Amino acid sequence: VIYFLGFTINILTLLALVLAVGLVVDDAIVMLENVFRHMEMGKSRRRAAFDGAKEIGFAIIATTVALVAVFIPVGFLTGNVGRLFNEFATSIAFAVMISTFVALTLSPMMCSRILKPIKGGGGWAGRSFDAFFDGLERVYAWTLGGVVRRPFFVILGALLLVVGTSFIFQRIPRELVPTEDRSVSFGIVIAPEGATLEYTDHYMRKLEEKLMQLPERQGLFTATGLGFNGPGRVTNGFVFLLLKDRDERTRSQQEIVQELFFQTFSIPGVLAFMINPPSLGGGFSSSPVEYVLQADTYEELGAAVGILMGKATELGYFVNLDSDLRLNKPELDITIDRERAAQLGVSVTDIGNTLESLLGGRVVSEFKRGSKQYDVIVQVRPGQRATPDVIDEVYIRGDGGLIQLANVVQVRETVAPKELNHYNRIRSATVTANLAPGIALGQALDDLDGILESDLPPGIRREFSGQSREFRDSSSKLYFLFVLAVVFIYLVLAAQFESFIHPLTILFSVPLAVVGALVALFLFGQTLNIYSQIGLIMLIGLVTKNSILIVEFANQLRAQGREAREAVMEAARIRLRPILMTSFATIFGVLPIALGLGAGGEARAPLGIAVVGGMFLSTFLTLLVVPGVYLVFARFVPVRAPEEPEGEAPRAAGAPSPAA
Structure with a gap:
């Protein structure tokens, strides 16, 4: 896929392949576990493969479509960030789709040929693991019984946890890209x-x-x-x-x-x-802080820049504060006294020509020598026009003879900007600065915004440029994409489940994953940057897989006539094993990225930490909260009878049917 789409092997595509290692095995794990569970019921390998694949096929398709739907908005990112992560999102999406196709076709066939029931517990290690997992399943069933008896308390506790995490969100520093160790x-x-x-x-x-x-x-x-x-x-x-x-x-x-x-x-x-050196964009010659002030006049800009730079210096972490509005260019402001000149019979044109010859040089004629033409320029020697006092020594012809030039002009020494800059066609001045180590770009820009609101006149406006603009634009786009990804998944799940309620139950695991990701970033001293934000978007598709497994199987059991409480408890208990297997497969697959291994691994570690933290916490909370949410919403969802397609192979007794 990378070859046919014209992508290259780079840091982002390699990062996608590393992440895909933990993702592509999920569907095969779910398929294999379900077939093995049917074999434990005493079915033959072929019957177990048929019934298991039929039972879990819809859930696998739903989880894959949900995960791919997350990466659709990422592929439409623009700017430097968009160009980078377009290849990243496309590579992962195609890897997951191919793995799903293999899990739905090749995996059941191989199970029917290769998979064998384990006799006698499979040795000491197998018996020990089975005993541990049986104990874990009993503890989970007992805990789940308390949850389904008081689901509102569990939901309220989860909501309070999400709200409380907003404090951590405000404490996490924000930047464009973490520093790489180059x-x-x-x-x-x-x-x-x-x-x-x-x-x-x-x-x-x-x-x-x-x-x-x-x-x-x-x-x-x-x-x-x-x-x-x-x-x-x-x-x-x-x-x-x-x-x-x-x-x-x-x-x-x-x-x-x-x-x-x-x-x-x-x-x-x-x-x-x-x-x-910057890890992404901007180049070595630009400063991370490029804060653009805009006003109607350069005089207002000069005063505002002085205040802003003075207050920023007091903060102590802005280094090499500078501005492109430098009022240090010496200038002569010469005003012609037109009334006095008219009385003395001196024309304004003669005054202008004299000043031009005095201060610069004036072309008065041309002459040719051979085939070349030369301008004749009249000017005063540079040494004789070094100070403004030379005007007192210059005379100009009037009606009554020669008149001192100083009698008809007023000279004032001033300073002016060396260059006059505009940003979006508005008079502007850009304040640039480097940051002391350990200071995040988001904190610096927020502090400058605070100075703007509290100390600068109301008529002063601000924009961003360079890395600062890239940071603000990417942050706003990624937060918008997070919301858009949630909407995409909701619409996809609503179409698949033919219900507007079940997608809400499934998406309830998303805020739990965000809580885990933010807590992990905070505890490990990481920042919110484009890598960690991409990790948060990925979590939307990853954590919904666990919820889909529970909700989809609970729907099958309800279609067979079971009550909602019994159905969701049985579905959660049976899906406990594949949920833990797939979750920890994903966690261990992403763990090398979270540890920051390899060249430049420090920059990409926030993505891995966000995914590992979000998956770890949401896996355990999903197993408790989603059944409670399902039970609360079950009264609003009618039970649909299963549809038996024509020509279907006979089912073994006790095997659940797929939901319509």
């Missing part, structure tokens, strides 16, 4: 304005001495007068630090850079700091 770090040195090359180079040597003492250092490159984009000003310095491979050092890149940040930041005389 064994590379960059340093920036900024000397004061007016410093010489020798001054900057002196402090670059001091920084070199500190970095040369680093035990994890493998290589070091420094350059004075060089920036990220190439040659810069003499007040700039650039550092490239190459660390040893990850397996040759005990500390991570993040820990090393965090220590170096405070060591280099304390160097007096210059602003020096170490940073990690």
